[in-house]
Amino acid sequence: MSLRQMSARIRACFRASRLDRDLADELASHIAMRTEEHLRRGMPPHDAERLARVEFGGIAQLAEAHRDMRGLPFLDTFLQDLRYAFRTFRRDAGFTTFAILIVGLGIAASSTVFGVVNAVHLRPLPFRDPGRLVWIGNDGKEGDLSNLTVPVTPFLELRDQARSLSDAAAYYAFYEPGDSKLTGVGEPERLTGVPVSQGLFPLLGVEPQVGRLFTGEECRQNLPVVLLSAGIWKRRFGGDPAIIGSKLTLNGRPFTVIGVMPQSLDFGSIFAPGSRIDLFLPLPLTPDVNRQGNTLSLIGRLSPGVSVPQAQAELNILSEPIRVANNRDQLRFVASLLGEHVAGRLRPALFVLACAVGVVMLIVCANLSNLQLARTAARQKEMAIRVALGAGRSRLIRQMLTESMVLSCGAAAVGLALALVGTRLLAHLDALSLPLLENVGVDARVFAFTLLLTLATGLVFGLVPAFQVPARSVHEPLKDATRGSTEGRRHHVLRSALVVSEVAFACVLLVGAGLLIRSFLRVLNVNLGFRPERAAAMRIDPGSQYSTQAKRNTYFDEVLRLVKSVPGVEGAGLTDVLPLGHNRSWSAGAKGQAYSIAHPPPDVFVRIVSDGYLNAMGIRLLAGRDLTQRDTASSVPVMLINQTLARTLWPGRSAIGQMARYVDVDRQVVGVVADVRHLSVEQGSGCEMYLPIRQTNDYASVDLVVRTSVAPAEFAPAIRAALKPVEPNLPAHEFRTLQELVDKAVSPRRFVALLLAGFSGFALILAALGIYGVVSYSVTQRTQEIGIRMALGASAGVLRSRIMLQTLGLAGAGILTGAAGSWILTRALNGLLFGVTATDPVTFLGMIVVLIAAALAAGYFPARRASRIDPVAALRAG
Amino acid sequence: MPDDKSEILQGTLDLMVLKTLDAMGPLHGYGIARRIEQLSQEALLVNQGTIYLCLVRLVQKGWIKAEWGTSENNRKAKFYSLSKSGRKQLAAETRNWERVAGVIGRLLQLEGRS
Numbered sequence: 001m002s003l004r005q006m007s008a009r010i011r012a013c014f015r016a017s018r019l020d021r022d023l024a025d026e027l028a029s030h031i032a033m034r035t036e037e038h039l040r041r042g043m044p045p046h047d048a049e050r051l052a053r054v055e056f057g058g059i060a061q062l063a064e065a066h067r068d069m070r071g072l073p074f075l076d077t078f079l080q081d082l083r084y085a086f087r088t089f090r091r092d093a094g095f096t097t098f099a100i101l102i103v104g105l106g107i108a109a110s111s112t113v114f115g116v117v118n119a120v121h122l123r124p125l126p127f128r129d130p131g132r133l134v135w136i137g138n139d140g141k142e143g144d145l146s147n148l149t150v151p152v153t154p155f156l157e158l159r160d161q162a163r164s165l166s167d168a169a170a171y172y173a174f175y176e177p178g179d180s181k182l183t184g185v186g187e188p189e190r191l192t193g194v195p196v197s198q199g200l201f202p203l204l205g206v207e208p209q210v211g212r213l214f215t216g217e218e219c220r221q222n223l224p225v226v227l228l229s230a231g232i233w234k235r236r237f238g239g240d241p242a243i244i245g246s247k248l249t250l251n252g253r254p255f256t257v258i259g260v261m262p263q264s265l266d267f268g269s270i271f272a273p274g275s276r277i278d279l280f281l282p283l284p285l286t287p288d289v290n291r292q293g294n295t296l297s298l299i300g301r302l303s304p305g306v307s308v309p310q311a312q313a314e315l316n317i318l319s320e321p322i323r324v325a326n327n328r329d330q331l332r333f334v335a336s337l338l339g340e341h342v343a344g345r346l347r348p349a350l351f352v353l354a355c356a357v358g359v360v361m362l363i364v365c366a367n368l369s370n371l372q373l374a375r376t377a378a379r380q381k382e383m384a385i386r387v388a389l390g391a392g393r394s395r396l397i398r399q400m401l402t403e404s405m406v407l408s409c410g411a412a413a414v415g416l417a418l419a420l421v422g423t424r425l426l427a428h429l430d431a432l433s434l435p436l437l438e439n440v441g442v443d444a445r446v447f448a449f450t451l452l453l454t455l456a457t458g459l460v461f462g463l464v465p466a467f468q469v470p471a472r473s474v475h476e477p478l479k480d481a482t483r484g485s486t487e488g489r490r491h492h493v494l495r496s497a498l499v500v501s502e503v504a505f506a507c508v509l510l511v512g513a514g515l516l517i518r519s520f521l522r523v524l525n526v527n528l529g530f531r532p533e534r535a536a537a538m539r540i541d542p543g544s545q546y547s548t549q550a551k552r553n554t555y556f557d558e559v560l561r562l563v564k565s566v567p568g569v570e571g572a573g574l575t576d577v578l579p580l581g582h583n584r585s586w587s588a589g590a591k592g593q594a595y596s597i598a599h600p601p602p603d604v605f606v607r608i609v610s611d612g613y614l615n616a617m618g619i620r621l622l623a624g625r626d627l628t629q630r631d632t633a634s635s636v637p638v639m640l641i642n643q644t645l646a647r648t649l650w651p652g653r654s655a656i657g658q659m660a661r662y663v664d665v666d667r668q669v670v671g672v673v674a675d676v677r678h679l680s681v682e683q684g685s686g687c688e689m690y691l692p693i694r695q696t697n698d699y700a701s702v703d704l705v706v707r708t709s710v711a712p713a714e715f716a717p718a719i720r721a722a723l724k725p726v727e728p729n730l731p732a733h734e735f736r737t738l739q740e741l742v743d744k745a746v747s748p749r750r751f752v753a754l755l756l757a758g759f760s761g762f763a764l765i766l767a768a769l770g771i772y773g774v775v776s777y778s779v780t781q782r783t784q785e786i787g788i789r790m791a792l793g794a795s796a797g798v799l800r801s802r803i804m805l806q807t808l809g810l811a812g813a814g815i816l817t818g819a820a821g822s823w824i825l826t827r828a829l830n831g832l833l834f835g836v837t838a839t840d841p842v843t844f845l846g847m848i849v850v851l852i853a854a855a856l857a858a859g860y861f862p863a864r865r866a867s868r869i870d871p872v873a874a875l876r877a878g
Numbered sequence: 879m880p881d882d883k884s885e886i887l888q889g890t891l892d893l894m895v896l897k898t899l900d901a902m903g904p905l906h907g908y909g910i911a912r913r914i915e916q917l918s919q920e921a922l923l924v925n926q927g928t929i930y931l932c933l934v935r936l937v938q939k940g941w942i943k944a945e946w947g948t949s950e951n952n953r954k955a956k957f958y959s960l961s962k963s964g965r966k967q968l969a970a971e972t973r974n975w976e977r978v979a980g981v982i983g984r985l986l987q988l989e990g991r992s
Contacts, residue, residue, distance in 0.1 A: 008938040022956075023930070029955045030908045030926070036951065057925025070934045 012071040013079060023066055031056055077395075081402035088403060095375065099368055100410045102766065103457060106364035107415025109759060110357040111442070111450045112422040117350050118446055119439040120343045126264040127338075128205020129301075134308060135341035136168065136298035136315070139332040144679065144686070146585040147330070147603060149173045149297055152290035154322045154331060158298075161318055164311035168300040169200035172283050174292075174582060176701045177275055178539050178734065182236075184249035188729040190539055191232065191250070193279030194267065201261075203301055211244040211259025218258075219282040226255040230263040232278040250279075252544050266438055270342055271297070273435040299338060311335050329587060329600055342435050348831045349752045355828075356512065356759045359505045361453070365461045366502045367766045372404065372465035373495050374777055397466040404462025405455070412454035416442070419450070434748055464494070492778065496810060499770040503814020504821060506767040507851055509760035511822035514843040515829055515836055516753040522835030523746055529676035529685065530579060531618030532738035536712035537578055537703045538719070539734050540727055549633055553694045555726060556610060556702075557629065562722045563706055568715060571707040573613030576699035577606075578738070579678045580745040588662035588689060590649040602648050604641075604662070604687040605678060608699040613690070614640075614673060616705040617738075624656040624671030631692040638692060639667040645687035646672045660689070667691070681745050682834055705738075712737050752832065764850070767814070768858040775807050776862040786866050787874025796867035803866050807859025808852070815851050819844060891932045893975060894918075896968040899942060899960045906947075906955035907933060933958060941967050 012019055031052045038048035053059075067076065089096040124130045136158070140147025150158075152170075159168040171194050178190035198219035201207075208227065218225050226248060228237070237243045247254040261267075261280065268277040289295065302311055315333040323331035336344075376383070383396060420442050427440045540559055546552045556574060563572040577583065589601030611627040613619075622643060631638050639660060646655035646669075655669045675685035693699065708715050716735040723730055743750075779786070786799060826838040836843065891914075898913050899905060905913070911929045936942045941964030947957040960968070 002939070004940055005938050012938075025954070026907060026930070026956045027927070029906070029949075029953055030911075032953060033906075033908045033949065033951075033955070034926070055926050057927040059927070062925075062927040062930065065931055066934060069931050070938060 009070065009072050010075065013075045016067065016071065016076070019070065020063065020067070023063060027056070027059060027062070077398070078402065081399050082406065084399065085403040085406045089406070092375070095371060096407065096410075099371065099407050100414055102364055102367060103408055103411030103461075104414030104418065105762060106357075106361050107412055107450060107453060107457070108418030108422060109762070110361055110453055111415060111419035111446055112426070113350075113353050113357045113755075114449045115419065115423040115440050115442060115446045116426065116437075117354060118443070118449075119441070120346055120350065120434070120436050122445065123436075123439060123443075125270065125339055125342070126206075126266070130339060131337070132302045133204070133338040134165075134300045134302060134311060134335040135338045136300050136333050136335050137341075138294060138330070139334045140330065144585050144603065144605070145173055145583050146294050149294040150331065150333070151293055151326065151328070152285050152296060153287075154326050154328070155296050155298055156285060157322050157325070158315075158318060158333060159300075161322075162300070162311070162314055164303055164306040164314045165300040166303040167199060167203050168298055169197045169203040170283065170285070170296040170298050171196045171200055171271070172289075172295055173297040174295050174584065174700065176582060178731075179701060180250040180279055180281075181252075181539075181541070181729070181731065182248060182250055183252070183729050186236075188731045189236075190731045190734050191278040192268075192276060193226070193250070193281045194277055195281045195283035197283045197285060197296075200299065203299060204265075206261065206265050208259035209262040210241045211257070213259060214282045219284055220286070222282055222284040222286075224253055224255040225258045225282060226250070227280040228257060228260045229265070229267065229278050229280070230261055231276065233260045251541075255281075266436075269436050269438045273437070298333075300335065308335055308337055329597070346434060346748075348828075349748065352512070352829060352832065353752060353755055356509060356756055359509055360759050360763055361457065363502050363505045363763050363766050365457060366498045366505075367770050368404075368407075368461035369464040370495055370498045370502075370770055370773055372400075372461060373498075374773060376400070376465040377777075400466035401459070401462040404465075405458035408454045408458035408461070411457070412450055415454075416447075416450055419446070434751065464498075492774075492781075495774050495777070499767075499774045499810050500814040500817065502763075502767045502770045503811055503851065503855070504818035506760065506763040507815050507818025507847065508822045508825055509756070509763045510847040510850060511819070511844060512826060512829060513753070513756040513760040514847045515826055515833055515838065515840060516749075516756050518836045518840065518843055519832065519834040520746070520749050520753040523681050523749060526677065526681055528579070528681065528742070529619060529674050530738070532742045534710070534712055535616060535618065535705060535707045535738040536715070537705045537736050537738065537741075538730070539701060540574075540704045540723070540730070541702050549694075549697060553632060556693065558726050559704060559723065560610065560612060562726065563704065563719055566715065566718050566722045568709045569706050569719070570709055571612055571615040573616040573705050574610035574693055575613055575617075575703050575705060576608040576693070576701055577678075578703055578705075578741060579676055580680065580741050583678055585686075586662045588645075588660055588687075591659035591661040591666055593649075602645070602687045604645055604689050606698075607688065607690050608693050608696055609640075609690045610693045613705060616707045617676075618707065619676060620674040622672045622674060623654070624669070626671060627690070627692045629694070632694045635695075637665065637667045637695055638670045640671040640673050640690035641669055642673055642675050642685060642688040644675055644685055645689060648687055662689075681742065749832075749834075764854055767851070768854040771807060771810055771855050772858040772861065774810065775803060775859050776865070778806070779803065779862045779866045783869060783874045786869050787871040790869065790871040791875065800863045800867045803863035804856065804859050807855055807863070811852060811855030815848055818851075819848060891929075892936060893968070893971045895929070895932055895936060895958075896941065896960065896964060896971070899958060900965070900968055904945075904947075904957045904959040906949060906957050908955070910958065936964070939967075940964075 031049070034052035034055065035045075035049045038051055039045065043051070056062075067073075125133070127133060136150075137148045138150050155168070155170055159165070162168070175192065175194045177192045180191045180193040182189045182191050196214075198214050198216050201213050207213075209230065211227075213227070214225065217223070228243070233239055233243065241260075243257050244259065246257055248257060249255075267280075268275045283289070300311075302308070312335050315335055319332045386396060387393070423440045423442055423446075427438050429437065542552045542555045546555045560572050560574070563569055583605055585603040585605045587601045588604040589595050593601075595601045609627065611629055611631070614621055614626050621640075624640075627638070627640065641649075641655060641660065649655065649660065650658055655672050658669045659666050660669055661667075673690070676688065677683065677685055678688070679686070691698075693702070706712065706715070706719065713735070719735075720730050789799065790796075822844070823839060830838050894914050894917075895910055898910050902909070902913065907929055908926075910933075911926045914929070915926075933942070933944070937944050937958075941961055942958050943961050944956050944958050947955060949955045
């Protein structure tokens with residue numbers, strides 16, 4: 001069929017009534033002309049017209065054939081079905097609204113989760129040829145940044161020697177959020193800048209949208225130049241291209257802006273989920289930086305034709321000589337695909353969520369099939385009449401499917417609108433530290449997914465009722481009044497099966513959600529080692545004017561004194577690193593102990609703190625004394641250690657008074673404190689040591705921690721005011737409660753638990769509605785039977801309990817199946833659980849109780865209705 | 879859907895309608911049916927109405943055009959005329975028909991071997 005013919009045919013479908021009139025006129029004129037001819041030959045008028053009509057043939061058949069010939073019979077029927085479906089829906093507005101709503105919610109949930117999966121796993125990273133980018137880490141303990149990064153020189157040697165990498169670049173992993181204080185223009189503000197090696201952006205294939213990238217010279221000499229992220233450029237500088245070449249004052253030093261990175265480079269959401277990167281600074285790959293030890297995160301590009309395992313094989317060979325040449329204790333390069341490194345950890349959680357929405361969709365379909373079944377039962381007579389009038393069975397099935405498709409398309413519109421809102425909300429959740437979250441949205445792929453889902457849904461929940469269309473027996477449904485016929489019974493079995501499966505699915509979801517919520521609660525109850533409530537932190541790095549340690553110590557004294565003078569402040573202290581943030585570790589051992597490669601000293605997390613810090617954080621001192629103001633450069637070098645380190649270095653002995661040694665410094669242990677969960681809420685502490693801030697210069701930033709008598713946020717203005725004499729440029733937004741830090745750390749877990757709880761709540765409601773529908777329908781069908789029973793003396797209570805038993809039977813079958821399924825399926829959750837087992841009996845029992853309660857509630861209303869049936873009226877109605 | 883018989887008919891009927899319009903100029907449906915009946919001694923059109931199925935198809939293919947007009951006895955009727963592409967199609971189909979007819983004719987003249 002040519003295109004021209006096709007379009008003519010499609011147009012014909014939509015102009016059917018005009019074309020029909022046209023044809024009727026034409027045929028009338030044909031018959032009139034023929035009649036005239038017969039008349040001219042002398043035929044009597046009556047015979048003339050009759051013969052003309054006989055010669056012409058059946059007009060109705062011709063009109064039908066004409067319609068098929070000129071139009072598309074398929075489209076024609078479809079339009080007809082569509083009109084009919086809309087008419088049916090108008091008549092049954094309640095059902096239609098309900099159906100569109102629940103399918104819409106199901107589709108919204110599915111599309112939103114798919115939107116996340118799409119952004120995190122399916123969409124390529126916003127770099128050139130991202131499939132060839134690899135993350136190269138040091139093979140260390142998860143969460144301990146010092147063990148996962150590499151020093152400068154080994155990186156340079158790797159870059160020069162590795163043939164499987166066409167290029168490699170680095171960024172400085174130990175930047176801290178808020179490292180760069182912007183002053184001079186408007187409100188002072190702490191910005192986060194990442195030092196990057198000159199080759200990083202060319203390696204990633206990212207071009208600045210305005211200006212240029214760093215030159216090799218700028219990086220080598222660490223010149224004061226800066227690249228802005230698109231976000232800060234728009235927010236702070238109004239997207240003005242004239243910013244290029246102007247100077248910004250960062251930490252009191254003037255920096256020249258040389259370029260603005262594109263919006264697509266979302267460095268924070270890719271490399272540091274939940275944080276925002278404002279600036280990029282040159283990273284000099286110099287011996288100076290090399291001396292800082294493990295500081296670099298590496299990204300490489302695979303040479304053409306090289307796979308990750310092949311590259312890893314080469315890295316394995318290169319690692320050892322580089323380690324020995326650089327005299328490192330531990331160095332082994334590990335390569336993984338960058339996309340995998342960024343999003344791989346999320347896979348189990350997203351997999352669970354995807355399965356959960358799949359199950360929700362199944363429940364939605366079962367629920368709608370059930371409703372449709374109830375409607376087809378009510379429409380049996382209508383169907384029978386249509387069959388009697390000559391409608392083919394396939395034609396009726398098509399009609400039913402058209403109806404369900406129209407419903408699911410309506411639902412898709414609702415779902416898509418909700419998904420748009422949902423994905424937008426997710427993308428702007430700052431408190432949620434999931435990678436690539438800002439890319440979540442509805443794009444073409446999500447749209448296509450929604451479309452497919454819609455079609456599949458329409459097909460699934462349309463098919464069951466469609467095959468309930470009467471096959472041959474026109475007779476029975478027409479005769480079948482209200483007494484239970486075989487057809488009715490078959491119906492009932494099918495509907496019960498659907499409800500049982502709904503309950504089973506809901507049970508699986510509830511158990512899964514229950515386990516995750518219990519894990520989440522367990523995580524919240526973890527003993528962190530510090531008390532986050534009523535404590536807050538703010539950055540108060542000493543400015544460049546405090547050039548000597550003595551001057552800085554005076555500054556610290558002043559800060560602490562001023563803050564403590566604020567009424568309501570119960571304690572204050574300083575630290576270089578807050579819990580659940582970055583971490584660095586040094587090798588430290590007991591003095592006099594012999595260590596070797598085979599028996600290395602433990603990696604110890606380092607915190608540089610002031611006196612009062614333990615009190616402000618709520619960290620318990622277990623033995624010895626706290627640090628004091630008198631622990632200065634001129635006094636004995638001292639330190640605090642945590643319980644784990646004390647047990648590791650001096651098992652069975654008191655650590656107080658012992659000497660510890662790291663690098664080439666000896667310190668006396670004066671106190672032992674409780675373990676603090678620094679890495680993550682879920683992970684144990686490891687070894688920790690606290691060095692007095694007044695005895696060392698080895699810190700990059702300083703946070704002031706205050707403990708207050710009531711909610712700390714109220715104290716922000718007072719503390720800012722109190723610090724004015726020493727810190728006139730304190731940024732406004734620089735006040736983080738420790739609770740926020742904890743909340744952020746558990747946010748991915750909360751996210752998954754809440755979503756799953758939402759899904760299972762929805763599933764529970766649907767299952768209860770399903771039970772209600774089936775029981776209620778059976779009560780209606782058995783009105784007469786119930787009437788007879790009552791007439792024969794059955795009490796209302798007995799009837800009620802019979803119906804409640806029926807309800808429990810349905811629920812029980814579903815719960816048994818569901819619990820058995822959960823027993824097997826929850827094992828998939830293992831990686832996401834914390835403090836509960838996958839077969840946690842409390843959760844299983846709890847969820848079963850919830851389901852039974854929901855089922856009883858759903859059965860109660862039809863049971864009450866049954867017990868109030870008036871026997872006389874019921875018997876008469878038959 | 880048209881059955882086998884009318885399908886055989888379709889091709890020939892198309893050609894006949896095109897040729898009729900080519901020879902007689904614009905004509906209404908009745909006129910075309912009448913003409914074909916006369917030529918085929920009433921053998922081809924079982925029902926006169928069939929012609930309209932053929933006409934609507936040819937219109938959609940763009941080979942003929944339709945326009946309402948007035949007949950010789952002052953009756954409103956739809957007149958069909960050959961379009962440019964219809965003329966081309968007629969030439970092509972005529973050639974094709976002649977070739978096929980020639981082949982069939984020669985084939986039928988073969989002597990049996992009995």
